[in-house]
Each structure stands twice: as C-alpha cells, then as structure tokens.
Amino acid sequence: ETGVTQTPRHLVMGMTNKKSLKCEQHLGHNAMYWYKQSAKKPLELMFVYNFKEQTENNSVPSRFSPECPNSSHLFLHLHTLQPEDSALYLCASSPQDGGVNEQFFGPGTRLTVL
Amino acid sequence: KNEVEQSPQNLTAQEGEFITINCSYSVGISALHWLQQHPGGGIVSLFMLSSGKKKHGRLIATINIQEKHSSLHITASHPRDSAVYICAVWEGAQKLVFGQGTRLTINP
Numbered sequence: 685e686t687g688v689t690q691t692p693r694h695l696v697m698g699m700t701n702k703k704s705l706k707c708e709q710h711l712g713h714n715a716m717y718w719y720k721q722s723a724k725k726p727l728e729l730m731f732v733y734n735f736k737e738q739t740e741n742n743s744v745p746s747r748f749s750p751e752c753p754n755s756s757h758l759f760l761h762l763h764t765l766q767p768e769d770s771a772l773y774l775c776a777s778s779p780q781d782g783g784v785n786e787q788f789f790g791p792g793t794r795l796t797v798l
Numbered sequence: 799k800n801e802v803e804q805s806p807q808n809l810t811a812q813e814g815e816f817i818t819i820n821c822s823y824s825v826g827i828s829a830l831h832w833l834q835q836h837p838g839g840g841i842v843s844l845f846m847l848s849s850g851k852k853k854h855g856r857l858i859a860t861i862n863i864q865e866k867h868s869s870l871h872i873t874a875s876h877p878r879d880s881a882v883y884i885c886a887v888w889e890g891a892q893k894l895v896f897g898q899g900t901r902l903t904i905n906p
Contacts, residue, residue: 726800772839789833790840
C-alpha cells in the first residue's frame with residue numbers, strides 16, 4: 685500500500701465510450717502524474733500537475749483529457765479511444781515536481797479498448 | 799536507442815541464487831531510482847541513489863556515476879522476488895526517464 689489509489693483497476697471500453705480514471709493520494713503531496721505503460725515498452729509520462737496546475741503535457745492526443753481539482757485527486761477522462769490505447773495507466777505522486785523527489789505509484793488501471 | 803538500457807531483459811534463476819540486474823544510461827543524471835513492479839501492476843520504490851551503495855534487507859543497489867552504470871543485487875533470492883525491476887533516472891533533476899524493465903523469475 686503506497687498511499688496512492690486508483691479506480692477502476694480494470695476497464696474495458698468500446699471506441700465510442702466515454703470513461704474516466706480516478707487517482708487519489710493520501711500522502712499530502714503536491715505533484716501528481718499520469719503514466720502509460722504499454723507491453724514491452726518503458727513507462728511513458730503523459731501529464732504532470734504541480735500544485736493543481738498542469739506543468740507537462742507530453743504530446744498526448746486530445747482523446748485523453750486530465751483534470752486535477754485539488755492536490756489529492758487526479759482524473760483522466762477518456763473518449764473515442766483507439767485499440768492501441770490499451771495499456772496499464774499508472775498514477776503517481778511526489779512532494780512536488782521539479783528536483784529529485786521520490787514518486788509513489790498507484791496500482792494502475794488496466795485498460796482494454798475494443 | 800533508449801536513454802536507459804537494462805540487462806538482461808529476462809532472467810530466470812533458482813531460489814537462493816545471487817541476482818544482478820544492470821542499468822546503463824547515456825544522459826547526465828541527478829539521481830537514479832530502482833523500482834519493483836509485481837504482476838498486478840503496482841510499482842514500489844526500492845532505492846533512490848546518487849552515489850555509492852545502498853542496502854535494504856537482501857537488496858543492494860550500487861551506482862558508478864563516472865561509468866553511468868548502476869546494479870541491483872538480490873542475495874538469497876526467493877520466489878516472492880519474482881517481479882519486473884525498473885531502473886529510472888532523473889535527467890537534469892527535471893525529467894524521470896525509465897528503462898524497459900527486467901523480468902525476474904525465481905523458481906523454487
């Protein structure tokens with residue numbers, strides 16, 4: 685238990701669906717991250733929020749839309765996804781972004797797009 | 799070519815064996831992070847280090863900044879050590895860059 689929770693743990697959706705992934709951290713951190721992990725590839729950073737402000741968008745397609753209403757919650761809204769978007773989506777948090785700060789990861793949401 | 803390369807990509811060993819996983823990187827770094835990912839997907843931080851050596855239980859991590867190389871060692875390996883081990887480096891203290899992971903299987 686790392687203090688970072690993600691729901692749902694598994695999600696199957698069609699290409700026309702709209703769904704949201706949720707991440708919550710109980711560590712009092714100020715930075716939150718979304719990562720994508722595809723099979724046989726390194727983790728890819730998608731978005732960074734620092735003190736609720738988005739500080740990084742790593743050229744992510746607009747069908748992925750993040751939302752950070754406060755420092756403890758992070759959402760990833762999904763719409764009109766493609767089968768190649770099937771992956772494990774991991775959320776992480778750290779005391780703040782910038783500088784060397786240990787990141788704490790959630791258990792991930794395994795997404796399958798049909 | 800990835801900025802962070804791990805070897806081997808897959809490793810199978812018998813219980814009790816001494817395990818070494820290597821990480822080489824090509825960029826200037828501020829620190830290096832070893833992570834463990836179990837089959838369910840969750841990632842746990844094992845070590846953060848910027849020089850020398852750190853030990854925690856049966857795990858030892860070393861780093862050689864001049865040679866841009868780090869190793870993760872597991873002594874007296876056990877089936878519960880089976881996981882994917884990931885090396886990540888802080889590039890210029892701004893960006894965390896990940897290796898592709900090493901899948902370790904320890905057979906009883």
